[in-house]
Amino acid sequence: MIRAIFHIDVNSAFLSWEAAYRLHHLGGKMDLREQVSAVGGDMAMRRGIILAKSIPAGKYHIQTGETILEAKRKYPHLILVPPNYNLYERCSAAFMNILRQYSPVVEQYSIDEAFVDMTGTGLWGEAVTAANRIRNHIREELGFTVNVGISENKLLAKMASDFQKPDRVHTLWHHEIEEKMWPLPVSNLFFVGRATTKKLLNMGIRTIGDLAHMEQDILKSHLKKHGEVIWLFANGQDISVVQKEPPANKGYGNSTTIAFDVSDASTAKLVLLALAETVGTRLRAAGVRAEVIAVGIKTYDLQYASHQMTLNNATNITIEIHRCACQLFDQLWDGTAIRHLGIHTSRIKDHQDMRQLDMFDTTDYEKLEKVDTTVDRIRKRYGNDSVMRAAFVGSRIDHMSGGISREKRTVDYKKVKVD
Numbered sequence: 001m002i003r004a005i006f007h008i009d010v011n012s013a014f015l016s017w018e019a020a021y022r023l024h025h026l027g028g029k030m031d032l033r034e035q036v037s038a039v040g041g042d043m044a045m046r047r048g049i050i051l052a053k054s055i056p057a058g059k060y061h062i063q064t065g066e067t068i069l070e071a072k073r074k075y076p077h078l079i080l081v082p083p084n085y086n087l088y089e090r091c092s093a094a095f096m097n098i099l100r101q102y103s104p105v106v107e108q109y110s111i112d113e114a115f116v117d118m119t120g121t122g123l124w125g126e127a128v129t130a131a132n133r134i135r136n137h138i139r140e141e142l143g144f145t146v147n148v149g150i151s152e153n154k155l156l157a158k159m160a161s162d163f164q165k166p167d168r169v170h171t172l173w174h175h176e177i178e179e180k181m182w183p184l185p186v187s188n189l190f191f192v193g194r195a196t197t198k199k200l201l202n203m204g205i206r207t208i209g210d211l212a213h214m215e216q217d218i219l220k221s222h223l224k225k226h227g228e229v230i231w232l233f234a235n236g237q238d239i240s241v242v243q244k245e246p247p248a249n250k251g252y253g254n255s256t257t258i259a260f261d262v263s264d265a266s267t268a269k270l271v272l273l274a275l276a277e278t279v280g281t282r283l284r285a286a287g288v289r290a291e292v293i294a295v296g297i298k299t300y301d302l303q304y305a306s307h308q309m310t311l312n313n314a315t316n317i318t319i320e321i322h323r324c325a326c327q328l329f330d331q332l333w334d335g336t337a338i339r340h341l342g343i344h345t346s347r348i349k350d351h352q353d354m355r356q357l358d359m360f361d362t363t364d365y366e367k368l369e370k371v372d373t374t375v376d377r378i379r380k381r382y383g384n385d386s387v388m389r390a391a392f393v394g395s396r397i398d399h400m401s402g403g404i405s406r407e408k409r410t411v412d413y414k415k416v417k418v419d
Contacts, residue, residue, distance in 0.1 A: 004127045005242060006116040007149040007157035008099065008134065011166035013112030014039045014052035017091040018081055020143035022418050030419040033166075036060060037079035040068045041408070051083055055166065082416065083408040088112075094142055102134055107242045113161075115154050117242040131169040139167065155238035156181075158190055177236045182209030191230055199223065208234050248348070252290065254278045254402025255342025261300045262338040269326050270391060274401035275343040276322035277389075281400075283316035283345065284376055290314055290345030293321060295328040298340035306344075307332040313356055314349040317368045321345075342402075 010016060015032055018039060022028035038053040048068040060075040071078055092111045099106045102124060105117035116134075124130035131148040139145050145167035149160030152174060159181060160172035172180055187197040189208050199222060205211050211219075212234035219227030232238070254275050262268050272295070283290060294308035307328045315321065325343050355365060375387050384400045392399035398406055 002119075003152045004118040004121075005151055005154055005157045006118055006127075006131060006134070007109075007154065007161040008114050008116060009147050009149075009161045010095065010112040011145045011147060012052050012054060013091075013144075014083065014088060015054055015081075016144040017088055018084065020091075021084075021087055024143050026413060026418045028418045032079065032081065035079050036062075036075055036077065037081065038062060038071060039083050040071075040080045041083060082411050084411040085404045085408050086410050091142065091144070095138065095146075098138055098141065099134070102130065105242050105244050107244065108246070115157065115242045128169055128171065135167065135169060153236070153238040154240050154242065155190060155233055156236050159188075162188070174236055178209070181236070182207060182212060182234075184208050186211050186234075189230060189233055191226075191233060196223065196226065196230070248350075249286065249288075250348060251344060251346040252279055252282045252286070252288075252348070253294075253342060253344030254282075255296065255340060255344075256398075256401040256405065257340045258338065259396070262341075263335075265329070265333070267397070268329060268333070268338055268341065269322075270395060270397050271341050271401060272325045272329060272343060273322050273389070273391065274397055274399050275341065276318050276325060278400050278402040279343050279345060280316055280318035280321050280372060281376055281379075284372060287350070289316045289349045290321075291347035291349060292345060293324040293328065294344045294346070295325050295332060296340075296342040296344065297329070297332055297338055300337040300339050302339070303336070305332055306342075308344075308346075310347070312358075314347070316372075317365065318372055319368060320365075 012033065015037060019032040023031060033054050034056065035054060036056045036059075038057055039051045041048050041051060050062060050064050050066050050068065050071050053062050053064060053071075057071075057075070057078065062071045062074055062078065068080065088111060092108075095112075096106065096108055096114060099114055099116050103116045103118055103121050107115040109115055118124070118127065118130055121130065124133055127150045131150055135146055135148055147161045147163075147165050147167070148169045149157040149162070150169065150171045150173075151157040151160055156172040156174070156177070160170040163170040163172075163180070184207060186192055186200050186205055186208055187194075189211065192200070200206075200211065203214075203218075203222060205214060211230065214231065216228060216231050219231050221227075223230070256271065256275065258271060262271065290311075291314040292308055292310050294306055296304065296306040298304045309324060309328060311324065321343065378387050388399045
């Protein structure tokens, strides 16, 4: 039986979801997808970057990841709308629910894209017919469009979904690689980033076809193992399978860009406490503990440094994570004003609640665990702000920092003009 793998990608997801919400729920008349528009962060909070753009915005070379100032220089009349991650999560869940109606094997690859193994699902017709059925279903029920890529493996399906947009179905079977994929710029190949593209161009490799025909030994000598991987991709080879269940996390972490430069240790450590709150909450929710704690600092001039330590006992206790983070911070910080802080964990241990005894440590870890668990339950039921440490009262620091920032979570549409 020939495998049939779909890669389904929402067109300009954040912008599409915002546009559909405004049109179908807020009574808006203007479709943002047809305007030179973008979703952008809050410049006042130093998160002023383009998160998603419309197709018309692409004609002015506006790109995701660039600053709002850069985008405005390209097109001063750019329509900007604020991010709304609560909306995105609801739209993503609805999107995934529709996909699961067509196949039991759906792998959510990101918030706005998924792989679907359609092998043997003949109920929906042959592959292109089934893809069009899914595409139309999503547009008619949810109000936004998707691209569907079809092939025998995940790599080629993903490459196919990136062909002409929006609202299209494309195939990229093995026998179509030479015609459809090899003429493309090598930078279009999955797993080939800017640095790799530059190296390949210096080697005279300009298209995916050039890469596919290059000798593997030459690629490995320049790019090591990565050269072998992208050679296989250029030749359409991929043995990965669609995974219904996501793999376990190898690490948990959160970071935050602070709205002002931090130049004193006490404020920095308060930010670290807020990050320890969210990291600890995530570890406990997953039922795991971390054996390695790391702290990262980005200064006002965008210089980055990090430091890590291995614990004697894996932990998910907020105060213990914070204590370790403060130790690392003291070792790392040289007094330069801080713009961004992060806490990251690794060496994750499942269901490990044993702790090596230390006769000099009188801390009641069992009590701390019970307190954390109780606070987690209260916050889950009544909201994150239902319990707050006294240290944050009157502070400019969000007591649950990191991840998706508070101002990106919701939008007060009473304060936003909806045309």
